[in-house]
Amino acid sequence: MEKTMNLTLKVWRQKNAATDGQFVEYPLKDVSEDSSFLEMLDILNEELVEQGKEPVAFDHDCREGICGTCSMTINGTAHGPQRATTACQLHMRHFHDGQTITIEPWRAKPFPVMKDLIVDRTPFDRIMQAGGFITGRAGSAVEANAMPIPKGTADYAMDAAACIGCGACVAACPNASAMLFTAAKVAHMNSLPQGKPEKDRRALAMVTTMDGEGFGGCTNIGECEAVCPKEISLDMIAQLNRDYAAAQVKSFFKAV
Amino acid sequence: MSSPFCNFIRSTIGRKILMALTGLVLVLFVMGHMLGNLQIFLGAEVINAYAYQLHYELPTAALWGIRLFLLACVAVHIWAAVSLTLDNKRARPDSYAAEKPVQATYASRTMRISGVILLAFIIFHIAHYTARVVPGMQYEEPGVLSPTEVPLVKGGEMVLKDGQPVMTFNVNDMMVAGFQVWWVSAFYIIATGLLCMHLAHGVSSMFQTVGLRNKIWRKRLDLVALAYGWVVFIGFAVIPLAVLTGLLQMDPTGGLGEEVAAITETIQK
Incomplete structure (x- = not known):
């Protein structure tokens, strides 16, 4: 019954x-x-x-x-x-x-x-607009196997791409940090050959936009990972930190 | 204000990286400081000689260079923490009616409060043992600690200069006298306990912030951080405990003991 x-x-x-x-x-x-x-x-x-x-x-x-x-x-x-x-x-x-x-x-x-339980999540859209894409010519798709990608890399990128952008990470974070969301998007594209050429620009632009939207900083407590419906890992945040730091170092010393 | 460096320290990640790097310096300093302190158990002459080495054998410029560098690290660490905390509070002004953490550790959620108490402790500690300006604890007043100057001993022998023994400050007695005040000892033990908590999150967290962590290393580093915190706590707390239990005693001869008696005898002859 x-x-x-x-x-x-x-x-x-x-x-x-x-x-x-x-x-x-x-x-x-x-x-x-x-x-x-x-x-x-x-x-x-x-x-x-x-x-x-x-x-x-x-x-x-x-x-x-x-x-x-x-x-x-x-x-x-x-x-x-x-x-x-x-x-x-x-x-x-x-x-x-x-x-x-x-x-x-x-x-x-x-x-x-x-209204009631509905919040405005367009800041996520603006983070995506800042760098959550690859610059490529539209038109006929490239043959899928033209660019071999190791299984491990493909799996990792897929785990990152599983992010559905619901915002639970921001909601669970005591600092309302969007690091897990941004990290998932950066990790997804920065680890694949199609996204690599714009790796540095992407990390810098998406983090700048994330900060500009008023999200807080990460205090590495892991509440975001615990509530994420897609189980996006803190490893992605470590990668974002790494990619961002590398991009910053490169921009300090870029030829002028 | 749009140079790459300004952009870096304005970003949340940039400030966190500064916090991690200054944290690393302080974490290493704390271990060195603890190992230095533990020499008190090897005898008054050992800790006194160690202090003499730091203060007089090391060039003064180097001593002040290190001190200023450490203070700068503390200042940057605190600046980053305060500015990030203000941003974080602005980002999340309202809390949930049913606010409860899913898995975050107590240590990770109380970094700010443990940090503030540690700052108060550091200020007290420097005033207490470095500047020696805490009222009633200058350790130079007659009766509190005398004599404050003892002969420098190295390898069991008095160090002589121009036939006269080199005198040094009796750090052993300063520490023992300081920790014989029960509330001072209590404050030191509580503060180093909080330091243990602060490190249990911080030591692992700094690797995450600079991007050197993954699922496997997270588990390992969390354990390393916890162990590091406990080692530091025990290493520091054991000294006030040893003083309170009478294991460590004042030694006005600075570790010379019988030898002083022998010398006095020789002089008398």
């Missing part, structure tokens, strides 16, 4: 970016343990709509853990208690009957709350 649970939800409600928000408590009955966290919020919203109240706004898109749109801090942990899992892939079986669940938006100065 399907198990159900009664919950108390403590949800952050905020009209828009200009107003202050506050927590509002909602009791929710008979939630199936097989429903996902977002389905549980859908049930809440249906009830709220029936009661003529404003539904809780939250970001979501693919609901299969690959797009990085869902973004909420559940009981103080970005994407909730399940490791390597986005909020949309989190199921209610990880909670228990009678539990109070606190749901908050990402908290970071560069990610202002737009």
